[in-house]
Every structure is written in C-alpha cells, then in structure tokens.
Amino acid sequence: MQARRKGKSYELARPRWYVPLLFLLPAMLVMVAMVAYPLYYEVDISFRSVTLYNLRSGNYPWIGLENYKSMFEDPQFFSTLIRTVVWTVVNVVSHVSLGFMLALILNRKLPGKAIIRVLLILPWAVPQYIAAIAMRNLFNETYGPINLVLKALFGDGATVMWLSNPANAFKAAIITNIWLGVPFMMMTCLGGLQSIPQELYEAADIDGANWWQKVRNVVLPLMKPVLTPAIVLGTIWTFNMVNVIYILTYGSTHEAAQILVSQIYKRAFEFFRYGYAAAMSVVVFILLVSFSSVFIRAQKLED
Template sequence: MTITSLPTEERAPERAPARRSGAGRRRLYQWLFVAPALVYLLAFFGYPLVRNVLMSFQEFTPTTYFTGESPFNGLDNWREVFDNELFGDALWQTILFTVGSLVGQFTIGLGLAVFFSRRFHLSGVIRAVLLLPWLVPMVVSAVVWRRIMDEDHGILNSFLETVGLSGDGVPWLSSPSVALLSAILVNIWIGIPFNMVILYGGLQEIPRELYEAASLDGAGPWRTFRSITLPMLRPVVTVVLVLGFMSTIKILDLILALTGGGPADSTQTLGTLTYQLSFLQLDFGQGAVVGNVLILISAVFAVLYLRINRSDNQQGK
C-alpha cells in the first residue's frame, strides 16, 4: 500500500495559525510579567513627574489644599525663579559641589581600588571597615561631622592646633568662604566607598595576562595604568560617574543637617532651594520649577549615559 503525503503547500496554512497563536501567548505572558513594574513606575514616578510639571505653571499655595483652586499663571513661576539672584548662586554652588564631590570621590576611590587589587593580609577586613561611611545614614554622618567641624569644640580644630597647623581654629561651617568646601569634603568621605567597591569590581575583570604582557614589554606602573587599566575600566568609570552625578546633584539631607544652606546662603544648592521655596516660603509653584530644572539636568546626563553605554556595547561587538 502506498501512502501519499500532502504537499507542503497544503500543510503550511495549518501550521501558521498555531505558530501565530503561540507567539501571541508568549507576548501576552511577557506583558503580564512586565505589567506590575509598569504600573509601579506610572503610579510612583510618572504621575508625580506630571503633577510637578503642571504645578510649575500654577499658582499653587497652601490655600489650594483647602479651596482646590490652583489657576494656571503661565510662565510667571519660571520668570520669578530665574529673576531670583539666589537661583543663580544656587546653580553655581550646585555645580561646584557636584564637580568637587565627584572628582574627590572618584580619585580617592580609584586609588583605593588599585591599592586593594593587590592582595595582602587583612585587606578584606580593611575594605569592610571602609564601607562604613556608605552604610551610615547621611543625616547621621552630617550630624557627626558637624560636631567634628565645630569651630570651638570640634575635634578637627583641636587636632590642627595640636600639630601646629592652626592656632585660632578654622571656621569650617560658620564662614561663607569655607562652608561649601566643608560640605564637599564630607560628601567625598561619604561617597568614597561606593566608588571604591564598583571600581574594585571592574579591576577584577581585567585579565591578568595583559599586565604580564606589559611587564614583559618593560612597561612601568604608570604606563601600564594609562594603557591597560584606564581603557579597560572605561565602562565602569562611566557608570560610576553618571550614577555619582545623579545622586550628588540632588543631595538635600546632607546640607540641611550640616549647614542648613548657610551661612549667608553660601551652601545653598538647587536641592535646598527647592526645599526652601516649597516648605519654608510655601510657594509650591516656584519650588516645582527648581525641581523640574533638577529633573531636566538629570535626564540629560541619563541620556548621555545611555548613548555612551550603547556605543561601548557596539564597539564590544
């Protein structure tokens, strides 16, 4: 008996609907898994962001919570914020605070990461101890450093007087010319462990064979660091700097607990200005404007990070 099979052209239409239905179910399952995260993002990030943008174009005051009336006033909030001299000072001080903190954190963190990449006795214990500034809540760190930097009774001035570096004591937190530097130093101390841990992990991924080949070629430590370590660390460095920037530019609790934005607004940043306008002057519209400026700056750097990361991935392929 001869069994004849159907031609391929006749069997294909029967398989196509099954494949389409299977792909549709997989796509549905994928969306079901993603849906909770999307709902969370829309509820806790999307809605507040939209409300903040709308609030910057409204006359939003404490009475609004009782009357429900917050009329749109166009660009009045934006004009008043940009015409305020304190906004310009806060923007400049935010730049100084962010750049100074990132440079200090990254430089010291990279130096410690390179130092600990060479195994020695108790290196793990010392690394664990160095993580403490990162684990302690920022407000607690600020309060402790405020006592340390006290002009009259702080241990830092007592130490400087003991070693003969300062006789009258340095006004770390009470002088407009020194207070911002003090805030930067404290933030550097807090951020060093994060930079050290991430960069240390990146160093462990660099093949040891590259260093052995460089040693055989007669390359010194500095040339090896410049030609091998830094290029291989570039993706990690990008992540560290971008994340450090986005977390530093919006710092509020550290400065409020350390200096309160003073003296004479010398440590006022965009974050503290937002707090001052919204919760001290109770002008929520202008506070929303400064908040939107912070969001815009962070978004620009986030886009830059994604572009750099994408180009690095394409080069890796």
C-alpha cells in the first residue's frame, strides 16, 4: 500500500512522457490538418498561377515571384495598406480607450450596474453579421435613422451619402466596428480592474494621489499584463475583420472602402485570382507577425 502511494505521487510529479501528448493529440491533429498544412500550401500557391481555369485540374504552373511582382506594382495595394493601417489604429485606439473608460466606471460602487453591464455588452452578444446589417440600415441614405436625425437637426444639406460614397462607407464601417468591439475590451479591462486589490487604491489615497495619478501610476501598470495581450489580439482581429467591411460595402464594386483582407477575399472568391490572393495573404501575415513580436517585445512581456 505504501509503495503504491509513492508510485502514484511520483506519477504526478513526473508523468510518463506520453501523458501530455495524449491530451494534446486531438488539438494537434486538427491544427496540422487545418492550419499547418494549409499554411504551407498557401505559401506554395503564392508562387503559382492558380485561376478559375486550372482550379479543378490541381495542376498549377510555377511562376516564381510573378504574383508578388504584380501586387507591388499595383498602386492600389499601397493605398489599401494605408487604409488598413488607419482602420486598425482608429478602431483599436477607440476600443481600448472607450472600453477602459467604461470599465473604470463599472468598477465603481454604482447601484444597477449589473443591468447596465448586460446592456453594454449587447453588441458583442448579438451575432456579428446581424449587428453589421442592422448598422447598415441605420446608415441607409433615405430611410436610415442617422440621416433622418441629421436632416431634422441640420436641414436637408446635412445628410451624408453613407453607403454610395466609398470614403463614407469606410467611415460607416469604422463606426460600426467601434460599436462592435468596445464590449470585449470593456469586459477584459473590467476583469483586470477587479483583480487589483482595494488596498492599493487606499494606499494611494493616503499618499494624496488624485484620480489621474491613481489611474496612471496604480491602475495602468497593473493592467499591463491584461492590456498587452488584449491589444495584440484586438489589433489582429481588427486588421483581419472581413465581416463588417464586406457587409457595409456589399453590392458596391468600388475598391476605395476595402482593407487588405477584404480585398484578398474579393480577389480570391469574386475575381478568382487565387495565386495573387495567396501572395497578398502571405504579405499580410508577415506584417502581423512582425507587428505582434515588436509590440510584445516593446512591452517586455516575454514569458
């Protein structure tokens, strides 16, 4: 009996090598089949000519850097890249600042805040495409409430061609995406705030810190481990957001409201230029990996 007990606790301290592997095996199988291999395949086809004509044959001729060359020669690529950066920065900055502010408020003693919190996470709770289509209809030029209100307040001239003008469609998409993304940041920040012990605030109070000093010197440093991954993830998700752009510019052919990812999607599945789209995806992926590693290094948050 004694010996058996010893054997068991030994097993926990140093399990047989295959035990974690067995727990991980299903995850590894799916990730290899659906991520690792497709990734390899993607890089491969970015050097090949894949079009609608040879799609089903499975025989794609090697054309070297041709896809990359035509991409970098396309002036639209760079304007789209700049637009994507604007899209990402505006969205993430708004998500984090608004989310953080709301979390600070909801972290206070406030009767009724449970209900308010539920109402505030609604945009996250509703399926994204439904929310995006709802917003699209708020932006409807003749019947949408936004223009109706603008008209009532500022007269006929104040209405905005939200959806037919690409620059405005882009603005409408940004507003929609800010609306969608704040709840996630709010909940993440709220979780972080709740993990800060009350004594720290009290200590800061005794030292005579004002509100801003408390936020800057107590809350923000302690929130860094929460905020860093949330910002990295938020940036990636925003950079890669196809849904909102796709729905808000649905049915229009103009390219001036597209970001890189939605353009990849269109190039691949509407213009059937698969090889070209693959080359674009590889570039986007490299951009995101470099951003994330630089950002995480800068925050000195390496494990």
